[in-house]
Amino acid sequence: MLACCNTFAQAPLGRQQHGANQRLARHCHDSAFATVVLEGGYLEAGDEGRRTVGPGDVLVHHAYESHLDCFCSRGAQVLILPIASDFAVPLFGRVTDPDALVRMARHSPRDAWFALAGDMQACEQRHLDWPDLLAEDLRNDPGLSLQHWADVHGLRPETVSRGFQLAYGSSPKAFRAAVRARAAFTRIRESRQPLADIAATLGYADQAHMSRAVKALTGHMPRTLRVS
Known part of the structure; x- marks a missing residue:
């Protein structure tokens, strides 16, 4: 799958x-x-x-x-x-x-x-090169502008895209999408927060957008993931 x-x-x-x-x-x-x-x-x-x-x-x-x-x-x-x-x-x-x-x-x-x-x-040991800093920022800020991030760190956008792909095996955009979908999956499973509120908190355009992302990640719609 x-x-x-x-x-x-x-x-x-x-x-x-x-x-x-x-x-x-x-x-x-x-x-x-x-x-x-x-x-x-x-x-x-x-x-x-x-x-x-x-x-x-x-x-x-x-x-x-x-x-x-x-x-x-x-x-x-x-x-x-x-x-x-x-x-x-x-x-x-x-x-x-x-x-x-x-x-x-x-x-x-x-x-x-x-x-x-x-x-x-x-143990907190981990790599802290710029791809790792970008990965952390992508996890923490769903609305992060890759162009702005590159400018702030003195890098060309194409260098950021190519270097991140080499380090993580994923483009920055795909990495952000997958991490955000997993965050949505976790909140859906572990809380009773309304789905629309979870979608808004994580920066999705709407609940339907989040539902599609979660289904792409897990194969299941959010409503079926709720632990009764």
Whole structure:
């Protein structure tokens, strides 16, 4: 299934091996999961920024979050664990004994997740080059003018577009659209705020515009996403 130019799939659970210098184009999983790095390393550029990770690092991904991955010359071995709903953890951190999680996950991935959540230490490490500053501004300001942003930072608009595409695997406009749709999805699921108010808060022209964006991201209309 395709939406917002991202490939959708349920995250495969368990231990995975990625090859040397492998690159996974920007994609989106329809379920939440945590990635524990066991060996090697890679750079991930996602909706919440870019981070370079190595053994012991943990990346938490929410449902419908998009990212690309560029693996190092040694490749990487990772453990993928399902995230229990309604369990808040940092987006990025470290664990002291990833091998213990591997052993636990053989018998119960759910127990391994709870052990990870209890052991994980938050970390704010991330890249802070201009593409990352733009990504943050696109997340925070749905009405951001890319022309104005380029002028303020002394960059040509074409440089901004090309450089952001290279760093994040997405044009700035497509990145903003996907992040805003995911923000709408989250508010729809987690609040009782009227849909029209959510649309206005997030800068959509109207509720119908938001509904189309959310359906493109998730495959579902907003009214069917409300948790009763």
